[in-house]
Amino acid sequence: MAVSKKVSDRIAAQLKRYQTVLTAAKARDINESDTVVIVTDMLADVFGYKKYEEITTEFPIRGARVDLAVKVGTEIRFLIEAKAIGVDLKQGHIRQAVDYGSNVGVEWIVLTNGRIWRLYRVHFRQPIDETLVFEIDLLTSSYKDDRIIECFGNLSREYFTASSITEFFAEQQAVSKYSLTAALLSEPVLSLIRREIKKMAPKLKIEEDELRTIFQNEIIKRDILESDDGKKAIADMLKYLRASAREKAKDRAGQEPAPQEEVITKQNA
Secondary structure (H helix, E strand, C coil), X not given: CCCCHHHHHHHHHHHHHHXXXXXXXXXXXXXXXXXXXXXXXHHHHCCCCCCCCCEEEEEEECCXXXXXXXXXXXXXXXXXXXXXXXXXXXXXXXXXXXXXXXXXXXXXXXXXXXXXXXXXXXXXXXXXXXXXXXXXXXXXXXXXXXXXXXXXXXXXXXXXXXXXXXXXXXXXXXXXXXXXXXXXXXXXXXXXXXXXXXHHCCCCCCCHHHHHHHHHHHHCCHHHHHCHHHHHHHHHHHHHHHHHHHHHHHHHHHHCCCXXXXXXXXXXC
């Protein structure tokens, strides 16, 4: 979703200001409580939420408390689990936040230490798990970066809706390293690469399976191929290709005349 110039300008201007704030905070190695204060201010200044109406600290969830909840009207848009700015974000941290989200039916979770922001989508299945939507390091990125403005814009007060954030998630997944890997290893793409190679070396004999082996063993990182997200992306690509092939087969069947109709057509010619 395109973000308006007004919102884009606000995000860029505030990120520029907060880069200075976060750099100083990191140098002082501030604790978690102080980091939460900065994150709260950013939710108001960068994302546009009303600080005293729509941002709740220490939000209670079944005997526990999540650091922050962003709630507009009766809708909890997303929960935030914050860590001290000097703490490296780890899988255990997101599991804690996902547990919070699953307990109240919130599927969007932000994990941040102020400088690094990660958005996750919670999948309510058995077992409950999550998918990383984006990760941004504000201290190594330009405040004018279009990707950052798009990501933060989709979380902003003006643009966050259940449908828009779901659409944004689908777009991010389509261009993730896992989806691109799955596309690269798919039969249509390998076939296209093979044709291009044949143009450069007409006498070379190479098949799609050989190309796939080269990509898997020599080009693509093993951790992408062997990760759960990588395996899922490849499985999803296979499902898509099969479904696409079925649809094309139906279209061809619908376009071809039935045998009896074909005889009648020839007789009338």
